[in-house]
Amino acid sequence: MTVHPLQQLRRGKSIFRRLVGKPAREFYLYLPTTLQENATIIVAVHGISMNAAEHMVKLRQLAEDKGAVIIAPYFSKRRYPRYQQLEDPKTGKRADLALIEIVESVCTQFGLKRQKFTLIGYSGGAQFAHRFAFYHADRVMACISCAAGWYTYPNFQETYPLGLSPNTGPAGMSVHPDWRNVRHHVIVGSIDTAIEPSLNMKPEIVAQQGTGRLERAQRWVEAMNNVVITEVGLPVEYSEIAGMGHDFTDAYDNFRVDRIISQSTVFKK
Template identity: 30%
Template sequence: MTAAPATVEAPESDAAARGHAMYDLESTPVIACKYDPRFSYCLYVPPTLGQGEEPSIVVTMHGTGRGFVGYRDGFAEFARWNNCIILAPLFPIGVRGDGNRDGFKYMREGDIRYDQVLIEMVAEVVAHYGLKSDKFALFGYSGGGHFAHRFLMFHPQRLWACTVGAPGSVTLLDPTRDFWVGTRNVEELFGLEIDPAAIAKVPVQMIVGAADLETWEITHKEGGRNWMPDANHAGKNRPERLAALKTSFEEHGIAVRFDLVPNMPHDGPKALPRVQDFLAGVLQARRAKAA
């Protein structure tokens, strides 16, 4: 990319140039999603945008605590030195007025399809910055790890990498059980088919702390909002459940880098160095192949 994209205001005056630098580059303000303004996002855009190779997109998906700005900022240095745009979505609690903290994790909530909302957010960024590629890497930790592995299953063709961090519950590639525990009725619920061969083309990392052993938030109980038969069958804690997901993937020919981090509790920011090491390696290989 060699010129300022037409969709971003050209810096023809001092005021326009200052506005472009303040609101379109580096750490941006929070932006309402045009597709559905109930949802929003912020970005980190490298200040070298337009001066060389097109940047790659990395989506950082928040967890239940909605610390989306923190993850954006945690990836800012990585983005600057690896020429990436960071997109950090915000899917608020209780968007339908019912206080539901978990809707985005399971991809649908009433008439909301969270996978489609993210796809539209990425499309807005691609259009605004005049990018040619709409493929992106997806990182999610805790509640974001829920979202990340299910998005990977649904839309592998949209991803150049995926990191699944410490989800409380997992969807196994199991055609004998219904969603969300398995994948038997995904086509009926979502209108799409699970394609393990396509998933296998995406570099996948799974990461969890070896000390991430608390179960109070992740043990499903009958009568709960997300209860269904076999809701706890993948394991009793996060390391066990993520290991079950890894096994499920590998049984379908999908390679996984599995990081069980010694002495790490449930702490997303502490996972970032290993996540960024993984993504930097994938980026290097991807760019070398393209060259």
């Protein structure tokens, strides 16, 4: 493999990059010290606090342990106000396509093999992650959703984003036919039950999913397993962390969510 000069310079370091052109596609990147052409690619998606850099920093050890490249896209509130749903219904801006272009660019620039990647999302980022996995299953090996505010259900009678009714997804998309083959792991705190101003409390969501993030995670895992265990035998892994609430820094610093992620079955071949 021919080594790109930037690979040699930037291994073991964090980089902020911006793709040329519009719409804006910005991201943080971490290349492991030992970088192989077939390196695992992990995409870490922030919540509404927009802390993409912190996501990249917290996952650097995971990158080193697994020889993985970390890509942490930055979806600004101004440019991608509804990134959690992949497409902004008002402007038509597609956060999902922005991510695809970012990953393609990184693979091209650093000589990486194009392969399915693993998505890790926290809060609003978890909303983005599991929805991306539904509609772009051909690009996703696994999806780890940490403390999502609410979910899209594997219900083909409900329109998106509540369900997966055909032709109601981003830009009129239908769910990818391979969506059942994506490995999922849901992580949530046992006391992540608060009803905060940012939590979607629309009546139809409460009726379908419950109130706090803990209940919503439990219900979604049950709904998914009712489908995927029967059809493909890939149960959704579920981790409920005792005493953990809803704080990204606390989750990683004190509850070591990164270790739970590192040991997840989604990384097993």
